[in-house]
Amino acid sequence: MIAKRSAFELKEFFLLDLGLKFSHLQDGTEIPDLLDSYNIDIDYAIRGSEGYKYQLFVKVFVNFDERLPGFSINAEGVGFFEFDPGLNIPQSEKSAFLNFSGVSICLNTLRGIISNVTSNSALGRYLLPSIDVNSLIEQKANLLKGIKDNESRAKRIKLETIEPAKISRKKKGNN
Numbered sequence: 001m002i003a004k005r006s007a008f009e010l011k012e013f014f015l016l017d018l019g020l021k022f023s024h025l026q027d028g029t030e031i032p033d034l035l036d037s038y039n040i041d042i043d044y045a046i047r048g049s050e051g052y053k054y055q056l057f058v059k060v061f062v063n064f065d066e067r068l069p070g071f072s073i074n075a076e077g078v079g080f081f082e083f084d085p086g087l088n089i090p091q092s093e094k095s096a097f098l099n100f101s102g103v104s105i106c107l108n109t110l111r112g113i114i115s116n117v118t119s120n121s122a123l124g125r126y127l128l129p130s131i132d133v134n135s136l137i138e139q140k141a142n143l144l145k146g147i148k149d150n151e152s153r154a155k156r157i158k159l160e161t162i163e164p165a166k167i168s169r170k171k172k173g174n175n
């Protein structure tokens with residue numbers, strides 16, 4: 001089959017931060033079970049610079065609280081994406097491309113970097129497991145909705161609150 005180029009294209013990817021710590025294991029530790037039990041936290045942010053150019057920042061934390069021995073990994077990267085400026089792509093489609101395809105592309109790039117960096121370690125290569133990107137997008141949307149709700153609530157409270165120190169009353173006879 002002949003591949004057709006997408007209207008959504010990764011132009012560059014840069015690694016912004018990479019941290020790897022290793023703590024020793026106790027004798028008898030089952031390495032595959034240990035690696036499978038690490039907690040994984042992922043966050044991302046999308047920044048638009050123009051109508052068709054975007055930056056997608058992705059952070060991955062593995063065993064970030066160092067609850068378990070072995071690896072503690074943090075990696076952050078940014079992908080630079082462009083949409084074909086000759087096409088009139090609706091913002092809703094751009095958002096879908098960025099949130100699903102863009103996040104998947106950046107995660108896969110970070111997965112490869114983490115795998116390469118850990119390949120010569122005492123535990124062997126750590127391969128970031130497959131991630132349910134739909135769940136990640138849903139969690140991000142709920143988080144952003146909660147932040148917007150809190151900001152809106154804070155604005156309402158600020159408008160409704162009058163600080164007593166700022167109230168001045170004129171006394172009779174004073175002009």
